[in-house]
Amino acid sequence: MRSGGGTFPATPWSALLQDDGEGSSAHAAWEKLARAYWKPLYVFLRRKELDHDTAADTIQGFFAHMLNREFLRDIERGSGRFRSFLLTSLQNWRTDQHRAATAQKRGGDEPVIPLHEIEEMTCAESGIVDSPEEAFDRRWARTLFDNALEKLGERLRDRGREAHFLKLRGLFTGEGTEPYANIAADLGSTEGAVQQAALELRREFGDVLRHEVGLTVTDADQVDGEIRYLVGLLRQS
Numbered sequence: 001m002r003s004g005g006g007t008f009p010a011t012p013w014s015a016l017l018q019d020d021g022e023g024s025s026a027h028a029a030w031e032k033l034a035r036a037y038w039k040p041l042y043v044f045l046r047r048k049e050l051d052h053d054t055a056a057d058t059i060q061g062f063f064a065h066m067l068n069r070e071f072l073r074d075i076e077r078g079s080g081r082f083r084s085f086l087l088t089s090l091q092n093w094r095t096d097q098h099r100a101a102t103a104q105k106r107g108g109d110e111p112v113i114p115l116h117e118i119e120e121m122t123c124a125e126s127g128i129v130d131s132p133e134e135a136f137d138r139r140w141a142r143t144l145f146d147n148a149l150e151k152l153g154e155r156l157r158d159r160g161r162e163a164h165f166l167k168l169r170g171l172f173t174g175e176g177t178e179p180y181a182n183i184a185a186d187l188g189s190t191e192g193a194v195q196q197a198a199l200e201l202r203r204e205f206g207d208v209l210r211h212e213v214g215l216t217v218t219d220a221d222q223v224d225g226e227i228r229y230l231v232g233l234l235r236q237s
Contacts, residue, residue, distance in 0.1 A: 031067065040139040041090055047132035062093050081226065082216040083140050141230035148209040155204070163187060164197050171198060172205060
């Protein structure tokens with residue numbers, strides 16, 4: 001469950017549909033998404049046997065397409081999971097577009113994601129041989145988990161408990177922690193207090209994760225099933 005870089009913004013479906021009359025609000029929301037969601041899509045394309053350059057170029061073209069005014073005007077709120085919508089949109093776009101035509105359409109515009117960031121991407125996810133769709137979902141799960149962990153860290157820092165979070169962060173990353181007695185000594189606390197802090201962190205992380213997952217579905221009834229599915233993928237990693 002180690003972090004793989006890149007986190008999802010707290011952007012619910014509604015933020016993608018907002019319009020200030022000129023489309024700039026929705027455009028700004030999609031621009032954040034372009035940076036947040038490239039990694040699952042990149043992994044998907046690599047598992048489709050695209051080389052690095054082709055996968056990177058495809059991602060640039062896809063997000064350029066999604067950021068145009070016509071797309072933003074015609075988008076409709078989905079009835080399910082945002083990850084499914086995004087992957088289907090990519091597949092449909094690839095079917096409709098030729099790489100040369102896409103490059104011509106983009107012209108000399110600046111890429112949505114800076115090239116140096118694309119160059120830092122890696123394809124290795126785990127020792128598991130996934131299908132392209134499974135690889136996409138696994139990276140989605142990992143990044144969503146990382147985002148929730150980052151939000152939890154922000155909460156603890158705001159409450160002046162960053163030291164507790166840093167000592168206990170391993171509970172969520174699979175790295176483990178020092179013995180609670182050692183942590184208590186470092187923090188000037190008691191072992192019982194550290195145990196209680198760990199319990200509270202687990203509960204709060206569950207709340208944060210539910211919130212983050214809730215932003216990517218359109219029905220609250222989907223949250224529990226989505227969490228079970230995503231956590232199952234992480235446990236296999």
